[in-house]
Amino acid sequence: MIKTILEGFCQILRVLVGLLIAMLIVPVAMQVIARYTGIIPVYLWTEELATFIFIWIVMLGSMIAVWEGTHFDVHVIPEARSRWGILLQKGFVLVMISGFALLFAWFGIGYAKFGSIQQSVMMQANLLVTFITVPLAGFCWAAFSLFRLWEVIQNFRHSGRAAQ
Numbered sequence: 001m002i003k004t005i006l007e008g009f010c011q012i013l014r015v016l017v018g019l020l021i022a023m024l025i026v027p028v029a030m031q032v033i034a035r036y037t038g039i040i041p042v043y044l045w046t047e048e049l050a051t052f053i054f055i056w057i058v059m060l061g062s063m064i065a066v067w068e069g070t071h072f073d074v075h076v077i078p079e080a081r082s083r084w085g086i087l088l089q090k091g092f093v094l095v096m097i098s099g100f101a102l103l104f105a106w107f108g109i110g111y112a113k114f115g116s117i118q119q120s121v122m123m124q125a126n127l128l129v130t131f132i133t134v135p136l137a138g139f140c141w142a143a144f145s146l147f148r149l150w151e152v153i154q155n156f157r158h159s160g161r162a163a164q
Helices: 002-036 045-068 083-116 133-163
Strands: none
Touching: 002 045, 002 133, 045 133, 083 133
């Protein structure tokens, strides 16, 4: 049931990323048209809006990548072949991801509070709009990686029963 809920949440994130990419086309197209044709004046707020949308795309995309297990990681030792080795390798990576995710969440709250007292230059938007992505991503990364850790532990336990 938890997996279904998390997968549903991740599907919502995928849809949001798609919508944000579609939205990103408008300010970027306005910038290109303004700079190279002169048909419309150069609006500086379009660059700010494009940056805000891009930040959201990156952070939501990273949440999806953690859920799908496609977020980058570096392999410095060969893939384990034993049950214990697989548990240790995958478990270590997921514990590290969870730890960093919780750091992002914890310190991201203060970062978001700092953003809430600032305004953007051109649009006069409250910067909480973008700063909130850091703790949000941290909480999602932690939830996703801890669930994946639980799955790795369950697979370890079940593979032990099957081998007996």
